Amino acid sequence: MATIKEVAQHARVGVGTVSRVINNASAVHPETRARVQRAILELDYYPNQAARQLVTAQTLTIGVILPFLVRPFYVNVLQGIAAAVLPSPYHLNIFNVETAAIRSYYFEELPVRGRIDGLIVISLPLEQADVDRLRGARIPTVLIDGWHPEIASVGMDNRAGTRLAVEYLIGRGHRRIAFMSGPLDEELHFQVNRHRLEGYHAALAAHDLHSYPSMEQSGVDTYAGGGWMTEQLLDLPVPPTAIFAASDVHALGALQTAVRRGLRVPEDIAIMGYDDIELAPYVNLTTMCQPMAEMGRRGVELLMEQLGAEPPQPIHDVLMATLVPRGTA
Amino acid sequence: MATIKEVAQHARVGVGTVSRVINNASAVHPETRARVQRAILELDYYPNQAARQLVTAQTLTIGVILPFLVRPFYVNVLQGIAAAVLPSPYHLNIFNVETAAIRSYYFEELPVRGRIDGLIVISLPLEQADVDRLRGARIPTVLIDGWHPEIASVGMDNRAGTRLAVEYLIGRGHRRIAFMSGPLDEELHFQVNRHRLEGYHAALAAHDLHSYPSMEQSGVDTYAGGGWMTEQLLDLPVPPTAIFAASDVHALGALQTAVRRGLRVPEDIAIMGYDDIELAPYVNLTTMCQPMAEMGRRGVELLMEQLGAEPPQPIHDVLMATLVPRGTA
DNA sequence: GTACGTAATGGAAACCATTCCATAATGGCG
DNA sequence: CGCCATTATGGAATGGTTTCCATTACGTAC
Numbered sequence: 001m002a003t004i005k006e007v008a009q010h011a012r013v014g015v016g017t018v019s020r021v022i023n024n025a026s027a028v029h030p031e032t033r034a035r036v037q038r039a040i041l042e043l044d045y046y047p048n049q050a051a052r053q054l055v056t057a058q059t060l061t062i063g064v065i066l067p068f069l070v071r072p073f074y075v076n077v078l079q080g081i082a083a084a085v086l087p088s089p090y091h092l093n094i095f096n097v098e099t100a101a102i103r104s105y106y107f108e109e110l111p112v113r114g115r116i117d118g119l120i121v122i123s124l125p126l127e128q129a130d131v132d133r134l135r136g137a138r139i140p141t142v143l144i145d146g147w148h149p150e151i152a153s154v155g156m157d158n159r160a161g162t163r164l165a166v167e168y169l170i171g172r173g174h175r176r177i178a179f180m181s182g183p184l185d186e187e188l189h190f191q192v193n194r195h196r197l198e199g200y201h202a203a204l205a206a207h208d209l210h211s212y213p214s215m216e217q218s219g220v221d222t223y224a225g226g227g228w229m230t231e232q233l234l235d236l237p238v239p240p241t242a243i244f245a246a247s248d249v250h251a252l253g254a255l256q257t258a259v260r261r262g263l264r265v266p267e268d269i270a271i272m273g274y275d276d277i278e279l280a281p282y283v284n285l286t287t288m289c290q291p292m293a294e295m296g297r298r299g300v301e302l303l304m305e306q307l308g309a310e311p312p313q314p315i316h317d318v319l320m321a322t323l324v325p326r327g328t329a
Numbered sequence: 330m331a332t333i334k335e336v337a338q339h340a341r342v343g344v345g346t347v348s349r350v351i352n353n354a355s356a357v358h359p360e361t362r363a364r365v366q367r368a369i370l371e372l373d374y375y376p377n378q379a380a381r382q383l384v385t386a387q388t389l390t391i392g393v394i395l396p397f398l399v400r401p402f403y404v405n406v407l408q409g410i411a412a413a414v415l416p417s418p419y420h421l422n423i424f425n426v427e428t429a430a431i432r433s434y435y436f437e438e439l440p441v442r443g444r445i446d447g448l449i450v451i452s453l454p455l456e457q458a459d460v461d462r463l464r465g466a467r468i469p470t471v472l473i474d475g476w477h478p479e480i481a482s483v484g485m486d487n488r489a490g491t492r493l494a495v496e497y498l499i500g501r502g503h504r505r506i507a508f509m510s511g512p513l514d515e516e517l518h519f520q521v522n523r524h525r526l527e528g529y530h531a532a533l534a535a536h537d538l539h540s541y542p543s544m545e546q547s548g549v550d551t552y553a554g555g556g557w558m559t560e561q562l563l564d565l566p567v568p569p570t571a572i573f574a575a576s577d578v579h580a581l582g583a584l585q586t587a588v589r590r591g592l593r594v595p596e597d598i599a600i601m602g603y604d605d606i607e608l609a610p611y612v613n614l615t616t617m618c619q620p621m622a623e624m625g626r627r628g629v630e631l632l633m634e635q636l637g638a639e640p641p642q643p644i645h646d647v648l649m650a651t652l653v654p655r656g657t658a
Numbered sequence: 659g660t661a662c663g664t665a666a667t668g669g670a671a672a673c674c675a676t677t678c679c680a681t682a683a684t685g686g687c688g
Numbered sequence: 689c690g691c692c693a694t695t696a697t698g699g700a701a702t703g704g705t706t707t708c709c710a711t712t713a714c715g716t717a718c
Contacts (some may be wrong), residue, residue, distance in 0.1 A: 001443075004675060014698035019676055049443045050382035051674035054703050055444040058377070061422075061445075069411065070404045070607075079399050082425040091421045091444060095412040114378045115389075115420060120699055184426075223611040258613065278399075279608070282585065332704060343668035348706060356665055380704035384673050 011039035066122035080296020111137035140306035161321035162199025183245035226253020284327035340368035395451035409625020440466035469635035490650035493526025510575035555582020613656035
């Protein structure tokens with residue numbers, strides 16, 4: 001590999017001039033510039049990134065730490081991030097978290113290793129210790145689908161979104177509406193399900209409807225889990241007339257189970273999902289659509305702003321999910 | 330940030346000794362080592378990555394270039410890769426390709442930028458120019474779901490897998506078996522669909538069955554696409570008794586359409602998929618299961634071997650898909 | 659007692675780009 | 689014609705690590 005020194009010699013200029021041509025900083029005589037550019041081409045020169053990083057103290061790398069990479073929501077956000085980063089000089093480092101141990105490992109090592117310029121955290125709640133560490137290491141951070149007073153974020157108002165969904169069901173005349181979600185407590189301490197449950201309660205309360213513990217199910221985050229919970233609900237002495245599922249995956253399970261039990265949807269049982277995954281339009285699922293790619297895009301935007309000059313106050317964006325009325329509710 | 334020099338002064342040793350402690354290379358007196366380690370702790374020292382990279386010429390970064398990040402197959406392979414890389418010191422850079430232009434951009438820039446030590450390419454066929462460039466830049470490369478004589482790879486035998494699937498249908502007594510896949514020609518030049526079509530032909534030929542162009546559909550890669558193609562097939566004067574879909578997404582579309590048209594599956598029409606996506610067991614889809622995470626894991630393994638010492642001959646692994654008999658065929 | 663191998667250590671050189679200061683050349687203006 | 693501002697340019701210093709060579713100290717074998 002050619003070095004800047006060799007290019008300089010070859011073009012009969014100093015290294016400073018070559019550097020100025022590469023980074024087109026300050027004034028270089030057009031003729032000189034042309035000579036340098038020819039030398040670069042002839043020697044097939046590319047600046048050494050490591051040397052550059054050493055002196056500029058920039059890695060041109062953005063870290064993305066996210067749980068459960070394979071789930072549609074996270075991949076879609078990631079895709080939005082990737083698309084937004086593409087036209088920039090930054091590369092994307094991904095860190096997939098599947099257990100609390102790995103979570104801790106990353107949050108302890110990442111800030112300190114000096115391998116990223118900025119960090120995007122998806123869905124994982126930040127503890128104060130994490131925030132302090134990131135701040136100490138001067139790593140601009142953005143939370144996607146999360147919130148912390150000191151950190152810029154682009155979140156979803158899950159309470160309001162759920163309330164919208166449940167009020168839609170109420171508006172369609174339903175009075176016995178069940179709630180179904182993934183686990184309310186797991187080791188990674190996700191907040192989503194809890195927030196959606198709160199939104200559900202808020203909607204009921206706002207319309208003077210009672211909430212019953214037996215109408216609230218939470219369980220494993222799979223299609224099958226949705227099916228099982230639906231069985232529970234339908235076997236109730238007084239079963240619900242509508243089910244709000246906090247994720248489309250569960251809603252699909254519910255749909256499947258309802259059909260298998262010979263119920264008509266939405267006449268006998270209405271089903272509403274959350275997420276609007278790729279499959280949703282195809283099975284005609286009424287659901288809440290989250291702007292996943294947009295969240296990723298906006299997250300990158302917020303991070304880039306911080307990468308320039310840290311604004312005094314962290315910006316908190318809140319996006320709203322929109323209701324997509326289809327055939328199941 | 331503390332530097333190695335400060336640590337050395339603080340521990341009253343030379344920088345060389347500190348370096349030896351950090352990288353536990355060669356002999357350091359236990360007492361000295363302890364003193365250095367204490368100094369490191371007290372000064373909260375972490376080696377500067379950029380400086381390290383500069384002198385070792387290693388980035389400790391592996392690039393993964395893959396198309397259509399959001400599709401289940403790619404995410405799952407990526408997850409396997411991420412899991413395999415986790416215990417190593419390497420980080421993962423992902424490059425999502427959605428158009429031929431972006432593909433070219435990455436393949437031209439990546440080798441030359443000196444930001445990755447090795448590259449994993451998923452599904453994207455390599456042109457000779459790409460191979461030469463990668464070789465020229467001394468970037469060890471592994472192909473996942475791809476093949477090139479000069480590059481190590483872990484691939485799927487899509488012809489054999491498809492043949493297995495179609496022969497299973499033949500074994501169940503089917504004689505009019507349709508084929509359905511994504512586009513045979515698109516700008517990224519994927520080979521899968523073509524290979525699966527070849528496997529389909531081979532299976533028919535081996536059992537003296539005719540193949541008819543009208544029984545071979547290819548179209549867009551969505552659930553809806555599968556539905557449309559199924560309509561075409563079922564509207565044929567002599568419709569098929571079984572459909573082999575080259576992906577589960579299409580199979581799901583077929584299933585949906587068949588049910589909507591009041592056909593019993595598998596009695597009136599048998600449906601076989603390919604991939605075994607998360608949804609497949611839940612809708613009881615008979616399909617071919619690809620060891621996606623395993624492909625990722627094995628790809629990393631092959632790359633790591635090359636990262637040590639380049640073996641003279643590239644290793645070509647071929648994994649087989651396994652048939653998962655369920656309720657639709 | 660001498661010679662030699664081994665363990666432990668210090669520190670200069672090398673890695674390669676950016677930055678900044680010094681200097682040279684040029685042009686305009688009084 | 690002299691002075692100053694501006695434009696171009698060269699190159700040393702800088703960043704922080706690893707590596708390698710030189711040196712010291714010590715134990716062992718003859």
